[in-house]
Amino acid sequence: MELRDLDLNLLLVLAELVREKSVSKAAENLGMSQPGMSNALNRLRALLGDDLLLRTGRGMQPTPYAERLAEPLNEALRLIHGVVNLEMDFDPARSNRSFTIAMTDIGEIDFLANLMRALERVAPDVSISTVRKGESNLKDELETGAVDLAIGWLPDLNAGMFQRRLTASQYVCAFRKGHALDKGSITLEEFARADHLVVLAPHTGHMMIEHDLGRLGVRRNVKLRIPHFAAVGHILSETDMIAALPGRLVNHSIVPFNLAWAPLPIKLDPIPLNVFWSAKYHRDPANQWLRAMMFDTFSEGAPHVSPDQAVPLP
Known part of the structure; x- marks a missing residue:
């Protein structure tokens, strides 16, 4: 038989x-x-x-x-x-595995220092690589294991992927300390009249903010457009330009770049930031450990903007 x-x-x-x-x-x-x-x-x-x-x-x-x-x-x-019912073991203290996380440069500034400090304590031989990926490639690479986790606003990954909310990014207006707008609050007219630095970062939630400002008819005097966030602190600290930026990024930039911030004069919805991973690796102990590390080491601390502080468009 x-x-x-x-x-x-x-x-x-x-x-x-x-x-x-x-x-x-x-x-x-x-x-x-x-x-x-x-x-x-x-x-x-x-x-x-x-x-x-x-x-x-x-x-x-x-x-x-x-x-x-x-x-x-x-x-x-x-x-x-x-x-x-096989459960593979993962011992972070003895592992020398390298993990790959897809994130933006905002994510690197916001998440990586805390994560790397935690790894020094509990997984000294584990290493991390970060990559930028378009969403079409990212789904394939998550499914093959080439990328372990993805972090950000990634609506194309909503189908067929596990996800969990990490935070929501509230936007604020940032500028150098001592700027003429460094007075606690700004009006819509002042916001529109100022010289703006704009970051054009495709495949990120930041583009939703740019879309919302356009949809609401907010006109800005844009003086500089750049493709990433790494130089923003340097530029704002040495010019009179202002920028609409994620509060968590501004929080990390206040001290090193001597910046100040104020609530935006318009009401914009926060941008959700999620952690994504493939169903294939949902029960993988190493992937489970990395996800837990991301959430355990993540801490709030960005400028908190109450919805009452943002003034809706007339």
């Missing part, structure tokens, strides 16, 4: 029947009806050419053939159970 010719569920039925020596008890243990169990026993008898269980004065008893099958069958079922 070939395995392809056998319903393997019947082996589980046979093992339970031999163990319980009762059709009703075996059915109860396996969540089957008694007629269903009797039907399964009849199928086994036909397949194996043996009665398997016989009614005697001492109740149902296995035949000699069924008794010979019992021990190797139980061992095979134990092995199968172990395989399907």
Whole structure:
């Protein structure tokens, strides 16, 4: 007999029947009806050419053939159970694995220092690489394991990926300390009249802010457009330009670049930032550990802007 010719569920039925020596008890243990169990026993008898269980004065008893099958069958079922419940171990203290995380330069500024300090304590030989990926490539690379996690506003990953909210990015207006607008609050007219630095960062939530400003008809005097955030602090600190930036980025930039901030004079929804990972690696212990590290080491601390502080457009 070939395995392809056998319903393997019947082996589980046979093992339970031999163990319980009762059709009703075996059915109860396996969540089957008694007629269903009797039907399964009849199928086994036909397949194996043996009665398997016989009614005697001492109740149902296995035949000699069924008794010979019992021990190797139980061992095979134990092995199968172990395989399907296999849990690989991941010991961060001993691992030298390299993980790859897709994130923007904002993410690097905001998350990586805390994460690397934590790794020094609990996983000294683990290393991290960061990459920038377009969403079309990113989904494939998450599914193949080339990228372990992705962080950001990534709506194209909403289907077919696990995700969990890390934070929401509230935007503020940033400028150098001592700027003419460094007075706690600014009006929409002052915001529009000022010289602006604008970051054009495709495939990031930042583009949603640019879209919302345009949708609301907010006109700005844009003097400089750049493709990334790394230089923003340097530029703002040495000019009179202002910029609409994520509050968490501004929080990290206040001290090193001597910046100040004020709430935006318009009400914009915060941009959600999620952690994404492939369903393929959802139960992978190393991926689970990395996700836990991201959330455990992440801390709030960006300038908090109450919705009441933002003035809606007239």
